[in-house]
Amino acid sequence: MSILVWIANIFGWPIIHIAISYVFLQLPAENFEHDNWITASRKWEHDGRIYKDWFRIRKWKQMLPDGAPWLGGFSKKQLPARDPGYLMQFLIETRRAEVAHWCMLACFPIFFLWNPPWACCVMCAYAVAANLPCIVAQRYNRMAIKRLVINRNRSLE
Secondary structure, three states: OOOOHHHHHHHHHHHHHHHHHHHHOEEEEEEEOOOOOEEEOOOHHHHHHHHHHOOOOHHHHHHOOOOHHHHOOOOOOOOOOOHHHHHHHHHHHHHHHHHHHHHOOOOOOHHHHHHHHHHHHHHHHHHHHHHHHHHHHHHHHHHHHHHHHHHHHHHHH
């Protein structure tokens, strides 16, 4: 591979991640107030238990980077408040992050334009490894927060 291909591969992903993150941070929060076909819970997820029981997400999700604060966005590393307004904002930001990571993952075919087949496989593997854990974490967090809100509402009744 030529030096230009190496440069495109090395700098391509960070540019894609930053550009998509920046674009999604500019979108109005109203766009993410409700689940859509991408972010909606699926029956097979068992309200997030699959991520806790099968993927042991609680053991590794804290190791994931949260890039949003680097660009002036909402931090999703911790849940420092439990008031309804903050929880709603957190839900919105998990949807925003999940859709952004799906878009980042969908960019891997761009690298097929200049890479040999073996490198295309590497780019695909990177795209999955860099984005799928983040998608899983956002889905798990959203389901956990929804359970928290439902339980809180039940206790108020």
